[in-house]
Amino acid sequence: MPELPEVETVCRYLATAVAGRRIAAVLVREARLRQPIPPELPLAVAGATVETVWRRGKYLLWPLRPASAGILLLHLGMSGSLRHLPVGTPAGRHDHVDLVLDDGTLVRLRDPRRFGLLLLTAEPWEGHPLLRDLGPEPLEEGFTGEYLLRISRGRRQAIKSLLMDARRVVGVGNIYANEALFVARIHPEQPAGEIPARRCGALVAAVRQVLADSIARGGTTLQDFQDPTGQAGYYALDLAVYGRAGEPCRRCGTAIQVARLGGRATYHCPRCQRHSSSPSIR
């Protein structure tokens, strides 16, 4: 479900609503997520204070005080969501974990497909196996046209698949890869190494723009994404290609096409997004 803008929306809420609160208890109803929730996690975390909440890619990091309590590491997978609720709110079928706070509220993890993750790690979290190989943050300095040019040369991999590879750049999932390529007018199946050097900067700018616009709208709610207060995100209204197969391109009116690339639905406008070739070198 959540890509970078949705996780960022959740993160911003938690950073204001939960930072500084003490965790009174952790209730695990179902530990079998992508990796099992460690059995010792509830006792290890109970009594600790949430210092703040950070995001790295699609992971949420909750550093605790005292530091010896560690850092909560949370990932929402495809179907995960967090809700901030009053203690006593009845739990539903897929409400797997409650983080009970000291102010009469709780943060509840719901995840029907259980592709999510709740682990405990420690400083330096950058060395954690799940975080160690992550690429740059797309909204920070390291993600530039020069960087994209460097990592794409010589690769035959489709540019869309490269954008969705977290080792290259984090946070870009299927929705925003499709949208960014439309904005940059690049065909999703174009081999990454054949993208003209001068267009790499435009693609980086498109990724940044699409992600920032979505964050400003509170993310994309397709079916069920909500922020921890239950608020939907409205970037779905701005989607240009994702989920719009057969509908007219917002730029030229041509019918949007859908295909499968790497097992994922891939949308593009056949008129606005054409393969382009690098200038030949001789």
Added chain:
DNA sequence: CCGGACGCCTGTCGGC
């Protein structure tokens, strides 16, 4: 090393 396919798990939807 690279790139693609697969599997994890549940819910929903469309076609027959």
Added chain:
DNA sequence: TGCCGACAGGCGTCCG
């Protein structure tokens, strides 16, 4: 109405 396959916002692992 009911059944069945396809598909869904992610990602680690395996294989050629």
